[in-house]
Amino acid sequence: MQRPTSNPHAEIVRRDTISLRTIVKYDPMAPRLTTPIxxxxxxxARKPLADSVHTLYMIMDGRDVVRxxxxxxxxxxxxxxxxAAASARIATVRALAEAPKSSKKGWQARPMRVKEAA
Structure with missing residues (x-):
């Protein structure tokens, strides 16, 4: 008769997960990936943050960083x-289209006076 083990899932081998007791050594000097995914x-796009274990992920829309x-x-x-970026772009275009078309306003519309030295 077999003795029951304390961990009943110990004999199950799975390759798609990491074990709970997995130890991974972090090497801060190792180069980290910067290629887009x-x-x-x-x-x-991804960018490793200096002096940190974290990586900054930048969601791109064309050449623009969206988030x-x-x-x-x-x-x-x-x-x-x-x-969200597309709706913000549309709102900006609408606001610019509704803006008044006059090119000179306020102090720019009046010619500047130059006082002559006597």
């Missing part, structure tokens, strides 16, 4: 950030 259909965050972004994070 794809999250769904969105491009995310930055420390945690790994999900596809819904990327989608929400690009939608």
């Amino acid at each position: 794809l999250v769904g259909k969105f491009v995310v 930055t965050q420390i945690s790994w972004p999900s596809e819904t994070d990327c989608e929400g950030a690009t939608r």
Whole structure:
């Protein structure tokens, strides 16, 4: 008869997860990756933060940085950030279109007076 073990899941081998007692040595001098990654259909640039174990993830919309965050972004994070940036762009264009068209206002409309020295 076999003796029951204290950890019943010890004999199960899985390659897609990390064990609870896994020890990983962190080398602060090791170079960290800076290549952009794809999250769904969105491009995310990454930048290691100096003197920290964290990496800054920058969600890109074309060449523009839409949002930055420390945690790994999900596809819904990327989608929400690009939608927010697009709506902000549309609001800016609308505000500029509704602005008055006069090019000179206030003090610029009046010619400057120059006092002559007597």
